[in-house]
Amino acid sequence: MFENVQTAPADPILGLTELFKADPNPDKINLSVGVYQDATGKTPVLKTVKEAEKRILEQENSKGYLPMTGEPVYCAQVQELLFGEGHEIITSKRAATAQCPGGTGALRVAGDYLVKLHPGAKIWLSNPTWANHNTIFEAAGLTCEKYSYRDPQTNGLDFTAMCESIKTIPSGDIILLHGCCHNPTGIDPTPEQWAQLGDLLAERGILPLVDFAYQGLADGVEEDRAGLLELTKKVKQMLICSSFSKNFGLYRERTGALTVVADNPDQAGTVMSQVKLRIRYNYSNPPSHGGQIVAVVLSDKQLRAQWLEEVADIRNRINEMRHLFVKTLKEKGVTQDFSSIIEQRGMFSFSGLTKEQVDRLREEYSIYIVGSGRINVAGMTPSNMDRLCEAIKAVL
Numbered sequence: 001m002f003e004n005v006q007t008a009p010a011d012p013i014l015g016l017t018e019l020f021k022a023d024p025n026p027d028k029i030n031l032s033v034g035v036y037q038d039a040t041g042k043t044p045v046l047k048t049v050k051e052a053e054k055r056i057l058e059q060e061n062s063k064g065y066l067p068m069t070g071e072p073v074y075c076a077q078v079q080e081l082l083f084g085e086g087h088e089i090i091t092s093k094r095a096a097t098a099q100c101p102g103g104t105g106a107l108r109v110a111g112d113y114l115v116k117l118h119p120g121a122k123i124w125l126s127n128p129t130w131a132n133h134n135t136i137f138e139a140a141g142l143t144c145e146k147y148s149y150r151d152p153q154t155n156g157l158d159f160t161a162m163c164e165s166i167k168t169i170p171s172g173d174i175i176l177l178h179g180c181c182h183n184p185t186g187i188d189p190t191p192e193q194w195a196q197l198g199d200l201l202a203e204r205g206i207l208p209l210v211d212f213a214y215q216g217l218a219d220g221v222e223e224d225r226a227g228l229l230e231l232t233k234k235v236k237q238m239l240i241c242s243s244f245s246k247n248f249g250l251y252r253e254r255t256g257a258l259t260v261v262a263d264n265p266d267q268a269g270t271v272m273s274q275v276k277l278r279i280r281y282n283y284s285n286p287p288s289h290g291g292q293i294v295a296v297v298l299s300d301k302q303l304r305a306q307w308l309e310e311v312a313d314i315r316n317r318i319n320e321m322r323h324l325f326v327k328t329l330k331e332k333g334v335t336q337d338f339s340s341i342i343e344q345r346g347m348f349s350f351s352g353l354t355k356e357q358v359d360r361l362r363e364e365y366s367i368y369i370v371g372s373g374r375i376n377v378a379g380m381t382p383s384n385m386d387r388l389c390e391a392i393k394a395v396l
């Protein structure tokens with residue numbers, strides 16, 4: 001059976017991690033996959049996570065299955081983080097949440113739900129978007145379309161073009177919006193623009209699916225929900241796929257969630273019953289460990305405050321690297337304008353480097369960047385900055 005099977009193409013992001021690991025160059029730099037590294041180049045386990053794990057080790061008394069929708073305490077914490085304590089969506093019970101294996105798992109469950117319950121609806125993705133969005137939704141059987149997003153002239157948001165393309169989306173289709181820290185560009189709409197987007201979506205009857213994987217990495221955990229909250233003022237129904245990979249550093253624990261926001265509690269429950277069917281045939285019920293960590297940290301006032309500080313450290317270090325990168329390139333005499341990188345938020349920026357330049361950086365300098373030119377700023381450190389900027393200058 002296997003003689004004629006062809007090797008699959010490498011994943012555009014995770015495939016680079018495999019190449020990076022195999023590279024013997026001691027000075028290699030990984031700016032590909034969106035994983036945070038501290039100033040020493042390590043991906044640390046947060047102190048609050050370690051503390052929660054100690055408590056879990058002592059207190060956990062069963063390894064029985066979780067419900068299909070996961071741990072209820074965790075799901076409640078997810079909603080509180082998304083909307084804020086006491087938000088109307090929570091008090092009126094208009095939302096239902098399922099714990100999912102990472103943001104990716106949540107997106108796949110959402111895709112399976114959409115393709116079955118809203119047949120014929122297409123999903124519209126920003127141009128560009130995370131390389132895995134197309135793959136996930138196409139695997140689920142959805143047709144993907146593109147809406148305008150980035151202005152290549154300014155390396156900022158082309159909001160007019162974005163609105164114009166949204167006006168062409170048929171009613172009943174779905175639009176995927178990045179809650180904050182747009183992946184791959186780092187370019188986000190302002191809260192005012194979010195409000196306008198909300199008006200447009202409500203007017204046209206388009207269902208938003210918000211991919212919210214970087215809460216806390218732009219301006220703060222509370223601040224970063226501003227766009228989502230603007231949207232909820234205008235649109236009553238939506239799906240939200242969220243993740244704790246980045247803001248808790250729980251990458252390998254696959255800790256995410258799918259939240260349904262509906263008109264009323266009954267409707268939320270009905271939609272969630274359909275989501276549960278999709279969960280059952282995909283993975284039955286979610287892994288527990290990451291969700292327990294999040295629930296322990298967020299339920300404890302002191303641990304929660306400490307976690308907020310840890311997220312601030314991550315955010316501040318990334319922003320420092322944005323400034324240092326632009327400054328170092330200038331000092332090295334690079335004339336190409338990279339200053340828009342300072343304005344961008346989260347882990348990523350679009351560097352404007354071409355595929356050929358990215359290939360040369362990898363082959364000649366062991367510097368790994370995604371083929372689109374997306375840079376993981378969180379992989380820059382004060383000690384690799386010089387070498388990185390010298391190499392970029394050489395390939396430009």
Ligand code: LMR
Pocket residue numbers: 013014032033034035130132183
């Ligand atoms: C990324 O975009 O690099 C991250 O979200 C990790 C991934 O799974 O691609």
